[in-house]
Amino acid sequence: MPIWGRGPKSIFVKFSASFLLVGLIPLFALSFFSVQTFSGYVERYTTSNLQQMVLYMSYNLNSAFNQYNEVSKLMYTGRYEGFIESYSQNQTQNVNELEQINTIPIESFLKTVLFSDSYISSVQFIRQSDGKMYVQERSNRSLNMETVPNAEWLSAMADDPSKVAIFPTHQDSYFYGSDRQVFTIGRSLIDTSGRVTKEPKVVGTLFLDIDTSLFQQFFRELSLGEKDELYLLDGEGRTYFSNQPAGTAGVPTAAQSNDEMIVLSESIPFLNGQVIAKIHRGNLFEQLLSARATVYIAIGICAFVMIVMGAWFSRRLAAPIRELIRQMAVVESGKLDIQLSVNSNDEMGRLAHGFNRMVERLQVYIDEAYVAQIKQKQTELNALKSQIRPHYLYNTLEVIRMNAVDKEAGEVADMILALSNELKYVIDYGEDRVSIASELAHLQNYFYIISVRYENRFELHLDIAPDVNLDWPILKLSLQPMVENAVQHGLRLQGKGTVGITVERREQVVAITIYDDGVGMSRETLSRINKILEDPEAPSKNVGMKNVHERIRSSFGEAYGLSVNSREHVGTSITLTFPVITE
Numbered sequence: 001m002p003i004w005g006r007g008p009k010s011i012f013v014k015f016s017a018s019f020l021l022v023g024l025i026p027l028f029a030l031s032f033f034s035v036q037t038f039s040g041y042v043e044r045y046t047t048s049n050l051q052q053m054v055l056y057m058s059y060n061l062n063s064a065f066n067q068y069n070e071v072s073k074l075m076y077t078g079r080y081e082g083f084i085e086s087y088s089q090n091q092t093q094n095v096n097e098l099e100q101i102n103t104i105p106i107e108s109f110l111k112t113v114l115f116s117d118s119y120i121s122s123v124q125f126i127r128q129s130d131g132k133m134y135v136q137e138r139s140n141r142s143l144n145m146e147t148v149p150n151a152e153w154l155s156a157m158a159d160d161p162s163k164v165a166i167f168p169t170h171q172d173s174y175f176y177g178s179d180r181q182v183f184t185i186g187r188s189l190i191d192t193s194g195r196v197t198k199e200p201k202v203v204g205t206l207f208l209d210i211d212t213s214l215f216q217q218f219f220r221e222l223s224l225g226e227k228d229e230l231y232l233l234d235g236e237g238r239t240y241f242s243n244q245p246a247g248t249a250g251v252p253t254a255a256q257s258n259d260e261m262i263v264l265s266e267s268i269p270f271l272n273g274q275v276i277a278k279i280h281r282g283n284l285f286e287q288l289l290s291a292r293a294t295v296y297i298a299i300g301i302c303a304f305v306m307i308v309m310g311a312w313f314s315r316r317l318a319a320p321i322r323e324l325i326r327q328m329a330v331v332e333s334g335k336l337d338i339q340l341s342v343n344s345n346d347e348m349g350r351l352a353h354g355f356n357r358m359v360e361r362l363q364v365y366i367d368e369a370y371v372a373q374i375k376q377k378q379t380e381l382n383a384l385k386s387q388i389r390p391h392y393l394y395n396t397l398e399v400i401r402m403n404a405v406d407k408e409a410g411e412v413a414d415m416i417l418a419l420s421n422e423l424k425y426v427i428d429y430g431e432d433r434v435s436i437a438s439e440l441a442h443l444q445n446y447f448y449i450i451s452v453r454y455e456n457r458f459e460l461h462l463d464i465a466p467d468v469n470l471d472w473p474i475l476k477l478s479l480q481p482m483v484e485n486a487v488q489h490g491l492r493l494q495g496k497g498t499v500g501i502t503v504e505r506r507e508q509v510v511a512i513t514i515y516d517d518g519v520g521m522s523r524e525t526l527s528r529i530n531k532i533l534e535d536p537e538a539p540s541k542n543v544g545m546k547n548v549h550e551r552i553r554s555s556f557g558e559a560y561g562l563s564v565n566s567r568e569h570v571g572t573s574i575t576l577t578f579p580v581i582t583e
């Protein structure tokens with residue numbers, strides 16, 4: 001069955017999913033964060049640059065309007081061609097009688113103003129007294145007097161003659177054959193000589209037509225696209241310039257940026273208005289959006305590659321394990337003559353090699369267990385036979401003892417009874433642990449035989465602490481070898497002596513000390529014996545002592561065993577420790 005068909009229960013599905021999640025989530029998160037951060041930075045940087053450009057453009061536009069305002073003031077200052085006139089001239093006489101402005105013929109004055117700036121397309125002066133119009137036009141086109149909106153312009157300036165007037169963009173179609181887009185600046189010439197009157201004495205009005213191509217040099221730096229919009233508005237919302245076709249709907253004065261357009265605005269103090277630039281986001285960030293789309297496509301390709309690689313890696317990793325699972329099922333059925341092919345030296349190869357070794361060892365163990373079972377049956381049969389021999393021995397010893405009693409040989413009878421009890425205790429098949437009372441009783445039988453043999457030259461003293469429970473278990477036949485060593489190696493050499501045994505409790509430890517007042521041993525001999533006891537591999541002539549020590553540690557743990565202390569010509573003590581087992 002394919003791994004992917006097993007669903008979430010398969011470890012390889014979980015592994016592949018984890019691998020993909022661990023790889024894809026950081027990839028997506030980092031890529032998205034990086035793209036968003038970079039895009040945000042580019043947008044902020046670009047928007048800030050555009051805002052600076054609009055601010056710089058508004059400053060230049062305001063300066064241009066101020067420049068043309070200063071040009072219109074030449075009627076008062078007379079500052080032209082290096083000549084400065086007095087402010088106290090009688091302009092009424094100059095204009096009405098002499099047809100002059102500042103001692104300059106009106107036509108010459110208008111021509112001077114016309115050619116003072118390349119964007120001034122025409123200059124008109126209308127005399128107030130009779131409405132006579134003086135005109136200078138850069139292309140020498142004829143003027144259609146009937147279409148000139150003089151009356152409208154003069155009416156707009158009548159409320160405040162001393163203030164400059166600016167008229168929004170319009171066509172100068174009042175010149176034959178002209179379709180230029182211009183805006184007009186108007187200023188009244190007021191006679192300031194003589195007495196000051198309540199109403200200003202207007203002598204005439206000067207009108208300057210300024211070609212709107214003036215604005216192109218400022219707006220060209222913005223590199224506007226087809227969908228971008230630009231408006232130059234005065235304080236009343238009238239459009240002085242726009243890159244939109246005529247008839248386009250008006251622009252709100254409080255335009256706000258949105259998802260489609262970036263709206264930037266700066267004030268024009270001269271007009272009491274503002275310049276508004278509406279930049280289409282799509283065109284502005286077209287390259288950025290293209291780069292972002294490229295990044296997202298790259299992320300998608302990487303994700304697809306990771307998914308394919310994860311599936312391939314999972315299937316490649318799962319194949320040998322699936323084979324191992326199949327062979328394990330064969331082993332479960334009882335067939336052990338199988339081997340996995342080892343194709344690599346990696347973890348999978350070592351796993352296959354370990355499986356082969358396991359099957360081989362399992363076959364060996366089964367064979368050994370079968371042989372051991374046969375041997376166990378043979379041992380049980382031998383045990384049944386051996387039980388007959390001790391029984392016969394006990395009966396024989398009992399007959400001899402009863403015969404000794406009958407012959408009034410009491411000591412011989414007691415020795416035979418002690419020997420019989422010794423044989424029963426030693427030959428008895430049972431557990432390796434016995435109670436303290438049983439071990440001490442066996443020890444007393446043994447010592448009785450020893451004392452009779454050596455003509456009662458040795459004595460045995462027992463000292464049992466009150467808090468010791470004689471039913472606590474200890475190791476069987478652990479005390480007799482120690483007493484035997486005390487007699488053979490300590491007391492027998494000096495001819496007589498005492499063997500003492502103390503039983504005490506030390507918290508959760510039962511300590512049994514066997515001591516004698518024999519010849520003792522040297523420091524070198526004591527050090528050698530202790531070293532042998534601590535080294536399980538060390539050979540020793542002290543078989544009984546080493547055997548008891550290893551049996552105690554094997555039965556009760558490494559924390560227990562025996563320790564030896566001795567002083568030459570003083571005696572030897574051996575302490576055996578067992579755990580307190582109350583159950």
